[in-house]
Amino acid sequence: MLKTHFISDLTPTLDGKEVIVAGWVHLIRDLGGKKFILLRDKSGIGQVVIDRNSQAFQVAKDLTQESTISVKGVVKADKRAPNGVEIHALEIRTLSVAKAPLPLDVSGKVKADIETRLKERLLDLRRPEMQAVLRIQNSVVKAFRETLYSKGFIEIFTPKIIATATEGGAQLFPVIYFGKEAFLAQSPQLYKELLAGAVERVFEIAPAWRAEESDTPYHLAEFVSMDVEMAFADYMDVMHLIEDIFVNMVEYVKKNNEEDLKLLNHELPKVSKPIKKITYKDAIELLQSKNVNIKFGDDISTPELRTLNKELGEDLYFIIEWPASARPFYTKRKDSDPNLSESFDLIFRWLELVSGSTRNYKREVLEEELKARGLNPVNFEYFLKWFDYGMPPHAGFGMGLQRLMLMFTGLQSVKEISLFPRDKKRLVP
RNA sequence: GCCGCAGUAGUCUAGCCCGGUCUAGGAUGAGGGCCUGUCGAGCCCUUGACCCGGGUUCAAAUCCCGGCUGCGGCGCCA
Incomplete structure (x- = not known):
């Protein structure tokens, strides 16, 4: 199974429940001993936390922006998380690796011209x-x-x-x-x-x-x-x-x-x-x-x-x-x-x-x-x-x-x- | 099609007026390193670019001409 919940389905009331979410790697914040992945699906963007001790840590090392992954993890209500809720990853499956660098920044840090956007339209439509x-x-x-x-x-x-x-x-x-x-x-x-x-x-x-x-x-x-x-x-x-x-x-x-x-x-x-x-x-x-x-x-x-x-x-x-x-x-x-x-x-x-x-x-x-x-x-x-x-x-x-x-x-x-x-x-x- | 403006690394941008100190600056990305609560994460190192062709000049990213492409306005058009 690749997905049990959409990201927007995850709420603090699901605390402790094991779920599988899947989507695109929107952004990775690598703190060394801990990684945060912002995972995006059709419903929105949510945070996946990967601890050094988890199996997912090795897999996460090779992830690039816009790769598609499926994450099995436990929902944790945490006020430090962006929506008050996050997933602590147990297992990550890499479904498709995106080449880097991307021809268009989907995360929105660098704006692109309309010309580039139309040329790289599928990535643009992920914004x-x-x-x-x-x-x-x-x-x-x-x-x-x-x-x-x-x-x-x-x-x-x-x-x-x-x-x-x-x-x-x-x-x-x-x-x-x-x-x-x-x-x-x-x-x-x-x-x-x-x-x-x-x-x-x-x-x-x-x-x-x-x-x-x-x-x-x-x-x-x-x-x-x-x-x-x-x-x-x-x-x-x-x-x-x-x-x-x-x-x-x-x-x-x-x-x-x-x-x-x-x-x-x-x-x-x-x-x-x-x-x-x-x-x-x-x-x-x-x-x-x-x-x-x-x-x-x-x-x-x-x-x-x-x-x-x-x-x-x-x-x-x-x-x-x-x-x-x-x-x-x-x-x-x-x-x-x-x-x-x-x-x-x-x-x-x-x-x-x-x-x-x-x-x-x-x-x-x-x-x-x-x-x-x-x-x-x-x-x-x-x-x-x-x-x-x-x-x-x-x-x-x-x-x-x-x-x-x-x-x-x-x-x-x-x-x-x-x-x-x-x-x-x-x-x- | 016409007029105006523009084209600098994968992406975005500074420099162009006033040619030389540009060995082309910055951001983001990418590669490497440090970092266990980031939230535009941070810090250090590395990487990569002047649209094409011609001209002026001792010297062109910078000035001139032509082309191509884009954007805006107009025209054509609902």
Whole structure:
């Protein structure tokens, strides 16, 4: 047996009990006649004491940092120990010896550049800070799923190898599919809409790919997209849903990841319903009043969003009702003003986290909107044909997980969040 | 892709402006020694580096040019 307890299971009440713990050698403090090993497992770091007289002493002599070991020992409650409890080793089994020196200091004494960290990513992911990020991400995803489950959504899985571009715009990665040209999906957009036409409420958490030049702390060639589509609903309905999701995610992380947040020295932004909404038109006017050179129809780019964030004084805000021309063909125009659309972006400070809209659900309208963007409806027949058979009105949104995680961790780059980021220059590890 | 900044041992960093005293300093790691309560353990010894190529100069880590790589901002992009 290699392990009977996780390190965090050990409490002073177990005093005198024989246990087996296993993990990585985080740090060794060698006092000559006595050694202390800080042993790390998924649950935390605990102290193993090795006395000169024990059998374990000889084995411990050859240990290196990050080697994996299994320790049979007796739990001792001792106020001198870091958690008030420690293990006095009887027997140590070396499971795997780590080479020294390590290419990255896991114990945190010497900080490494992001470049080194990504290159030596597995060691980086052993750092307590990165483990905290992973646990927070797990909570975020769990709260997202559970909010949607509670509202009757079901999780779907759509094809990631597709025949044609979904939205125009973004560049796709081509793949050779049994001798034919195909592409990696940039978004599950069209499939999730179709599925909402079958089961009403769907969501998907899956990778998406964009072959863009974008070289910023907010872009990845491969990212995780959290997508939702809801039939018999409009953009206002899905914004309410987003508010519920965000409130739940923040509450869940606050409750379950207190230690992780402390470790990252991060405080979550306050999120309460309703989240501030500003129309695109008002946003443009506000920017113009601050002497920003911008006009109706322009995209609101990062520098402008920074200004908006400052002026609004809100961490989280919706920009709603974008010009229809600035949105993809499936976005429904506003009945009262066809130049505008029933759309929204949710912005965290100056970073777009979510983008959504009411969708067009009438075939004629979709065909017109495709043509208006220079796209050929014939190429979208696989999608359009289903609109002949009772497609309900629907609305939905997509959210970038790595960007969302910046809000939950205080990290500065999605490359730090992604375990093995893919960008213009990185294909390994 | 553009602009700015940077690249020094396994890792992190000082030195670069004002070229020579740099035989490149420190931390951490690694090897060795001392040490039975460390908790960033301590003390002593040892080890290991100027991104690549060209140029200026008596002399280049230091100045100049080009390349590569990274970071930030922007662009492209949801």
